[in-house]
Structures are given as structure tokens and as C-alpha cells.
Amino acid sequence: MYTMRPAKFEYHRPTSLDEAISLLGEVEGSRPIAGGHSLLPMMKLRLAAPAALVDLGGIPGLDGIEGNGDLTIGALATHASVLTSKIAVGIAPVLPETAAMIGDRQVRNRGTMGGSVAHADPGADYPTVLKALGASITATGKNGEREISADDFFRGIFDTALEPGELVTSVKVPATAAGTGAAYLKHAHPASRYAVVGVAAVVSVENGNCTSARVTVGGLTAPPAHVAVESLVGSPGSEEAIAAAAEKVPDSLPDPTGDTYASGEYRAHLSSVLAQRALSKAFERAT
Numbered sequence: 366m367y368t369m370r371p372a373k374f375e376y377h378r379p380t381s382l383d384e385a386i387s388l389l390g391e392v393e394g395s396r397p398i399a400g401g402h403s404l405l406p407m408m409k410l411r412l413a414a415p416a417a418l419v420d421l422g423g424i425p426g427l428d429g430i431e432g433n434g435d436l437t438i439g440a441l442a443t444h445a446s447v448l449t450s451k452i453a454v455g456i457a458p459v460l461p462e463t464a465a466m467i468g469d470r471q472v473r474n475r476g477t478m479g480g481s482v483a484h485a486d487p488g489a490d491y492p493t494v495l496k497a498l499g500a501s502i503t504a505t506g507k508n509g510e511r512e513i514s515a516d517d518f519f520r521g522i523f524d525t526a527l528e529p530g531e532l533v534t535s536v537k538v539p540a541t542a543a544g545t546g547a548a549y550l551k552h553a554h555p556a557s558r559y560a561v562v563g564v565a566a567v568v569s570v571e572n573g574n575c576t577s578a579r580v581t582v583g584g585l586t587a588p589p590a591h592v593a594v595e596s597l598v599g600s601p602g603s604e605e606a607i608a609a610a611a612e613k614v615p616d617s618l619p620d621p622t623g624d625t626y627a628s629g630e631y632r633a634h635l636s637s638v639l640a641q642r643a644l645s646k647a648f649e650r651a652t
């Protein structure tokens with residue numbers, strides 16, 4: 366039976382990271398909450414029933430977006446603040462472009478970077494793009510801080526490398542170098558805007574020829590998967606070469622996930638169409 370009321374829970378609002386980590390270690394059945402845009406719907410549907418919520422919203426200093434060579438985005442930075450960040454546009458422009466595609470204005474104003482990566486929804490956009498860009502996630506727990514590559518962090522459907530009691534505190538994204546172009550495109554679910562399939566392409570070009578090309582596909586497998594597009598290396602990235610390479614993308618991703626909205630076969634087709642468009646855009650940006 367569905368209900369729109371969550372089960373009873375305690376509510377804590379720590380004012381420091383240390384306090385939040387202590388609470389998560391001490392209060393049995395506790396869970397962090399940030400924007401609440403994934404956790405609260407789950408609680409209302411009784412898919413989650415934490416005994417206590419530890420609200421991260423009162424912790425200062427976790428919502429910054431800083432550029433110091435790389436881009437560092439605090440866990441509490443909302444999707445709206447990523448999409449309007451001039452620093453992010455200057456360092457890794459595909460990330461604010463991705464933020465602009467998430468949900469609707471309300472979701473973007475509440476949802477956070479940390480919540481999105483910790484939740485690891487197979488239809489989420491950031492995991493695909495963060496993997497494509499070679500980002501890393503900083504997790505902080507009672508034993509201190511550790512940095513985990515996005516490749517190791519995202520493990521499967523709603524499954525990450527976070528240990529119990531650990532919090533995502535920031536995400537680090539390498540700067541997109543000159544001569545490198547990145548693009549992300551998705552087929553959005555018409556109701557939620559989640560990615561049915563999302564494809565990120567990253568291409569590097571030197572003296573007019575491609576030196577590396579890779580696409581990362583989300584929504585087809587969990588976690589998002591990389592596909593090396595070797596056939597484009599050494600080529601100037603003609604329309605025909607891109608189309609031929611994109612057509613082969615689904616071959617590297619056997620057993621695509623399907624559901625009532627989109628079969629695995631349809632998603633595989635989408636991955637090829639989106640890969641073609643994303644690669645073309647990435648080439649344009651690299652040259």
C-alpha cells in the first residue's frame with residue numbers, strides 16, 4: 366500500500382561537520398539529508414524509513430564552488446548554483462550545462478551535488494558526467510578524509526563506495542584542457558526529466574586529428590560505463606567516422622537495462638544516437 370506520510374523519525378540539525386559525523390555514528394538508524402529531493406519521496410513511499418535524519422543544511426562551508434586549477438564543488442552546492450557558477454563555466458563547462466538539464470527549477474534549487482552522487486540513481490546525470498571527466502569524490506568520516514575516483518565511487522544502482530557514517534564533502538573535477546571538448550546529452554523521461562539514457566563524450570584533438578575519444582553512457586548499465594572510441598583516434602572526426610563509431614557503442618554494453626518506459630533495446634538505440642550527437646559536439650568544442 367502506498368502512503369504519502371513518512372514513518373516517524375527523529376530530526377537533528379548539526380552545525381559542524383564533526384557533529385554530523387558523530388551523530389551518524391551514534392544515532393542508530395540515522396541517515397543524512399541534504400536537499401531531500403530523493404530521500405523524502407522515498408520516505409513518503411516507505412521505501413526508506415530512517416530512525417533519524419541528520420540535516421546537513423546547517424553546516425557552514427559545504428556549499429562552495431572553487432577553482433584552483435581544478436574545480437572543487439562542495440557537497441551542499443545546489444544544481445542551481447552549479448549551473449550559474451562562472452567558475453564552473455570557466456573550468457569544466459559541461460558540468461553547469463549538465464546541471465541545467467536536471468529536473469525542473471524546484472529540483473535544481475533544492476537538490477545538491479553531494480546528495481546526487483551519494484544517491485547514485487541510475488537515471489541521474491552527474492554520475493555519468495563525473496566519470497567522463499575523470500572526477501573524484503571526497504568522503505569524510507570518523508577516520509578522516511579520503512578521495513575516491515568517480516570510477517571507483519559509483520558501484521551500481523544506488524550503490525557507492527561510501528562507508529557507513531561517511532559523508533560526501535566535495536567533488537573535484539579536473540579542468541577541461543585546451544584542445545579537449547566535452548559534451549553531455551540525454552533522452553529525458555518526459556515526467557521527471559531523469560535521464561533514460563545520458564551520454565557524455567570527451568574528445569582531444571591535436572593538429573586537427575583526434576588523439577583520444579571516449580563516451581560514457583548512463584541509464585543503460587549501472588554504474589555508467591565507459592566506451593573507448595578507438596576508431597576515431599588519428600582521424601579529423603568526419604561526420605561519417607563519428608556515425609560509424611557511434612553505431613558500435615551499444616556493442617560494448619551488452620545486457621542493457623530495460624523498464625516499463627524504455628526497453629533495453631530502445632535504450633541501446635538511444636545510446637548510439639546520443640553518442641553520435643555528443644561526439645560531434647565534443648569535436649566542435651575541441652577544435
Ligand SMILES: Cc1cc2nc3c(=O)[nH]c(=O)nc-3n(C[C@H](O)[C@H](O)[C@H](O)COP(=O)(O)OP(=O)(O)OC[C@H]3O[C@@H](n4cnc5c(N)ncnc54)[C@H](O)[C@@H]3O)c2cc1C
Nearest residue numbers: 399400401402403404468476477479480483489490533558
Ligand atoms: C521530480 C524530480 C526530478 C528529478 N530529475 C532529475 C534529473 O533530471 N536528473 C538528476 O540527476 N536528478 C534528478 N532528480 C534528483 C535530484 O537531483 C536530487 O536532488 C538528487 O538526486 C539528490 O540530492 P538531494 O540533495 O536532494 O539529496 P537527498 O534527497 O537529501 O539525499 C539523497 C541520498 O543521499 C544521501 N546524502 C545526501 N547528502 C549526502 C552527503 N553529503 N553525503 C552522504 N550522503 C548524502 C541521503 O542520505 C540519501 O540517501 C530529480 C528529483 C525529483 C524529485
